[in-house]
Amino acid sequence: MKFFASFILLFFSVLITAQTRYDVSSGAAFFDAHQQASAGDTIQWEEGTYRDVRMDIDKDGLIVTAASNGGVLFTGVSRVIINGNDITFSGFQYIGGTIGTLDIIGVFGDDVLISQVNIQNYTCHKYLRVYANARRTTIRYCNFENRLNMIDQNILSILVGSEPGFHKIQFCSFKNFAGIGQDQGVEPIRIGVSTQGNLDSRTLVEYCYFTACNGDGEIISHKARQNVYRYNTFENNPVSELVLRHGDEGIVYGNFFLNNMGGIRVREGSNHFIYNNYFEGLDRRTIFLQNESSDPLSDIHIYHNTVVDSEEIILGSSGSNPPSNVTIANNVFTEPKSQLFDQETGDETWMGNLYFGNLGIDAPSTGLSNTNPGIFENMEGFFQPASDSPVINASSSGYPAVPLYPGMDYDHEILLDLMQESRPVSVADRAVGASEFSATVSVQPHVNEMNTGPSYLFDNVVDYVTANVSQLFINEEGAERSVIVSSNIDWTVMSSVDWISASLLSGSGDGQLSLTIDPNQINIERSGTITISGGTQSVTITVSQDAGDMVNVLEETTDKMVLFPNPTDGSIQLSNLPSGTYPALVEIVDLTGKSIFLQEHQIDNSELVLNLAKLIPGTYLLNLKFKDQSGTFSTVLTRKIIRN
Secondary structure (H helix, E strand, O other), X not given: OHHHHHHHHHHHHHHHHOOOEEEEOOHHHHHHHHHHOOOOOEEEEOOEEEEOEEEEEOOOOOEEEEOOOOOEEEEOOOEXXXXXXXXXXXXXXXXXXXXXXXXXXXXXXXXXXXXXXXXXXXXXXXXXXXXXXXXXXXXXXXXXXXXXXXXXXXXXXXXXXXXXXXXXXXXXXXXXXXXXXXXXXXXXXXXXXXXXXXXXXXXXXXXXXXXXXXXXXXEEEEOOEOOEEEOOEEEEXXXXXXXXXXXXXXXXXXXXXXXXXXXXXXXXXXXXXXXXXXXXXXXXXXXXXXXXXXXXXXXXXXXXXXXXXXXXXXXXXXXXXXXXEEEEEOXXXXXXXXXXXXXXXXXXXXXXXXXXXXXXXXXXXXXXXXXXXXXXXXXXXXXXXXXXXXXXXXOOOOOOOOOOOOOOOOOOOOOEOOOOOEOOOOHHHOOOOOOOOOOOOOOOOXXXXXXXXXXXXXXXXXXXXXXXXXXXXXXXXXXXXXXXXEEOOEEEEEEXXXXXXXXXXXXXXXXXXXXXXXXXXXXXXXXXXXXXXXXXXXXXXXXXXXXXXXXXXXXXXXXXXXXXXXXXXXXXXXXXXXXXXXXXXXXXXXXXXXXEEEEEEEEEOOEEEEEOOOOOOEEEEEEEEEEOOOOXXXXXXXXXXXXX
């Protein structure tokens, strides 16, 4: 009995030890907690706004979270690297920071869960990158919004290794990426890169919401094999669409594509399956099978979709590499904006389709019937079959089956319709189009802006005011500079000197200031500040103006540091730095205050050599930040450099 009691005591002692919670409110406290923590422990950030915090999560089994979802906000040079396995990272906001060419979140470990994270108004490389060796990352209920810089990098990047990653992106929102579409590179999601097109990713993107994603022509860029995209809503995307690229075997089903452009473009690859989708109000091509010489399309399957009040489906005959083995079965195409189809190859296989309206092509001999589908607009504003619709029990069988990729679970037998209602087992008894007849279920998107992303997103759980620059360097002639303010509260603007004036004295929410700097008439270098304040939150921008000669700016260290040569034709060397071997963050800022380069370097033997050959000629600020034991970077010097 004593042995049993001792065992119970030991068991609970181990359990309690394994579930320690560390409350932290600084980078130093996080570093100490991480040093002490073990698998099963929680590191919990207290509510507040924190600047320039880097978290390295290297131990397995940790939970890193906010005291309240959304109540912890990181800005400035803040980011996180997740190297550990079985990590939960949740509840944080990253808003208005500037980290140049670095990523906000990098995932290297396996079985990582990222949830309830909001990232918006950041200047960076990528918002979130999952690296090729990582497995089974789940990204859930996160919001990705409005990256400030327009460099050619996507927002959420899934890289692919030699084995499938089995990642999941669920209930996330992607919103308000400015641009003109085309090939600007600001895709909300990219899975794989062109060189990984022959690799199996098996990533699942489901129940996500995409709107105003204009930073690239591709909302999702499918560049690896065997990914599944289901039950998402693509709404009001004027210049972009879901694109199946280099990777074969993409599965796209159960999605809503609504208004503006926002349909599906199949650019490359084979064995893609597009079924059970709903298209309405698209004012450019609804589905585009591209005539592409680099990887001509083959074995494209389009089944059980409903297309209403949209522009044409382009079948890709225009060019020397038309798609081959295209099967179009059991779809409803009705009441187009102009015509239903364009660029038919004449080799399509048509089976059991119904159309109503201007066909736009010569009707095939079989498989495409001119019949009013008898669908009606429901109370939610979407179309579905009426009880007497000719689509009911009208499907044709014999089309190629949808494959099931190993390790994944999805409706490859099309036993469910668009709204996940059961379809008859017999194909011939199924309805044509995306929906079976139902007297109780209304066709409507599974997700929208309000049921995706973090639960706190519209609650203003923490006040914040940030800006996209922390310092500006102006030549002696004077200038005008733009500052982007990120905020969820009212704010005011104050200048410390009369030679700096702002276009606004106050504002509310996100906004943009124009700062006017008078010419420097006093022939000495000068500096002042602009402070943007709201409630208890504020951000200060240091403005330095040159006197016309080559002087150091904002010097915060001793005169011992040597920077040579300056001006430079390429490389510069920093000498007489503090002794030892330690990391430093090197930032290059142009004269508009935009961070154009930000990378970590190792200081060794008190020296650092930087290759600036890729900089275009001009004047820049070089910021050097040393990393302390807490993982926080602090600015120790700023110098003006000139690239010849």
